[in-house]
Amino acid sequence: xxxILVPISIFAAVVAIIWLFSHYNYKKRLTAHETLxxxxxxxxxxxxxxxERMSYLNDPAKSDLRRGILLIAFGVAxxxxxxxxxxxxxxxFRGMLGISxxxxxxxxxxxxxxxxxxx
Numbered sequence: 414x415x416x417i418l419v420p421i422s423i424f425a426a427v428v429a430i431i432w433l434f435s436h437y438n439y440k441k442r443l444t445a446h447e448t449l450x451x452x453x454x455x456x457x458x459x460x461x462x463x464x465e466r467m468s469y470l471n472d473p474a475k476s477d478l479r480r481g482i483l484l485i486a487f488g489v490a491x492x493x494x495x496x497x498x499x500x501x502x503x504x505x506f507r508g509m510l511g512i513s514x515x516x517x518x519x520x521x522x523x524x525x526x527x528x529x530x531x532x
Contacts, residue, residue, distance in 0.1 A: 423512065430487070438476075477527035484520030488513040 445467050452459055495509025 427516075434480075434483075477523045477530065481520045481523030481527060484516040484523060486520075488515070488517030488520065491516070 491513035
């Protein structure tokens with residue numbers, strides 16, 4: 414039973430973390446748009462500086478940098494977790510290296526997107 418629950422919980426944690434990031438970003442964008450909409454409905458003048466600042470919240474290049482760093486940190490955390498496994502389980506460490514490769518490679522891809530968007 415334990416050999417089934419551990420992998421399921423690891424993958425469920427990955428899904429939960431991705432969902433939390435997506436949900437937080439959605440809420441942030443929704444709040445910014447609602448604020449702008451309310452200002453326009455109340456007849457307040459919307460300055461170009463305000464629109465620029467609000468668009469900075471959704472800057473894809475900035476998001477790529479953040480996502481890349483977070484995914485690489487997440488992969489490194491899996492490597493550290495694998496290093497804490499007792500040495501009588503060498504296959505477990507290899508499994509953690511395999512799992513950690515996915516967020517590290519995705520993080521590197523996001524960092525590449527960030528880098529090439531600044532040229």
